[in-house]
Amino acid sequence: MARDDFHDHPVRSYVITSGRAHPSRNTIRPETLLVAEPDMPVPPSAGRQARALLDICRGMLSSAEAAAYLRLPVSLVVVIASDLVDTGHLSIRSASPRHAPPDRDLLEKVLNGLRKL
Amino acid sequence: MVYESSDQPDRYVAATVAESVKILVVGAFGVGKTTLIGSVSEIAPLRTEETMTVESVGVDSVAGLDGKTTTTVAMDFGRITVSPEVVLYLFGTPGQRRFWDLWEGLADGAVGALVLVDTRRIEDSFEVFDQLELRTGMPFAVAVNNFPGSPRYDLEQLRTALDLLPDTPIVTCDARSRESSAAALIALVDHALRFPVTTKALA
Numbered sequence: 001m002a003r004d005d006f007h008d009h010p011v012r013s014y015v016i017t018s019g020r021a022h023p024s025r026n027t028i029r030p031e032t033l034l035v036a037e038p039d040m041p042v043p044p045s046a047g048r049q050a051r052a053l054l055d056i057c058r059g060m061l062s063s064a065e066a067a068a069y070l071r072l073p074v075s076l077v078v079v080i081a082s083d084l085v086d087t088g089h090l091s092i093r094s095a096s097p098r099h100a101p102p103d104r105d106l107l108e109k110v111l112n113g114l115r116k117l
Numbered sequence: 118m119v120y121e122s123s124d125q126p127d128r129y130v131a132a133t134v135a136e137s138v139k140i141l142v143v144g145a146f147g148v149g150k151t152t153l154i155g156s157v158s159e160i161a162p163l164r165t166e167e168t169m170t171v172e173s174v175g176v177d178s179v180a181g182l183d184g185k186t187t188t189t190v191a192m193d194f195g196r197i198t199v200s201p202e203v204v205l206y207l208f209g210t211p212g213q214r215r216f217w218d219l220w221e222g223l224a225d226g227a228v229g230a231l232v233l234v235d236t237r238r239i240e241d242s243f244e245v246f247d248q249l250e251l252r253t254g255m256p257f258a259v260a261v262n263n264f265p266g267s268p269r270y271d272l273e274q275l276r277t278a279l280d281l282l283p284d285t286p287i288v289t290c291d292a293r294s295r296e297s298s299a300a301a302l303i304a305l306v307d308h309a310l311r312f313p314v315t316t317k318a319l320a
Binding site: 029060061062065068074075093099100101106107108109110111112 | 134229302
């Protein structure tokens, strides 16, 4: 690391981000639901993996499902997806990820759904 | 078990869904996580892999290499649309938290964990319980997967052997059965509703 690259700060970045390594701007978890924006043409600069992700996300899928179908690690899909969300080619459909456990209302929906299985 | 993608429209989440939640199905290798997930999932279980770099301690380092090796860790998962608006993912993860951490945010905001236990290898699950209790505060329930020929114990004996709190649900389960697997998941969600956990950020 070049010396100029190093800037100390009184508050460590992992404190500011509550220990998260990535910005919360569009935090994508394995269960985060993604869908391609149908009216956005694929950018010419998009790489093969970005194109494949937009293609598989013609319908709604979690990032984990997209990763499994594309045989890519979720960690890589998350990075590619974040960029595509930033450029407006991909949308996050599920509510923003939370650090807290799901609320009662949501837990009851899950419980009722499981009882119908 | 793990299927290739094919152009089936039903692989997609219904367009009405606006929220996704998850349960971790945790347990040692071969304990039946993928079987349980496959019993209740509406899609054939899918697999994702991450690689981790590990120090090859106790292994002679090969000249020119830095004494590190990479290991592939797999996670199988399934999906249940529990209501027109909510989809539930079941992520089957190895017992050790250092493995779940390969999937960023995997434990964050989860409903809880269903811990699968094999009575032939009870000691394999001790580390899992330690981590759930001490490090996550996440609600969990225990499902004892009954393998043919595995010793049958009284559930209260197992509760003592596993050193579980009196409130922690423990059920027997046949991971091959949809009904039995669903009942184990219901025990967990019911527990999460009755004993809300104060937020303990995992990140």
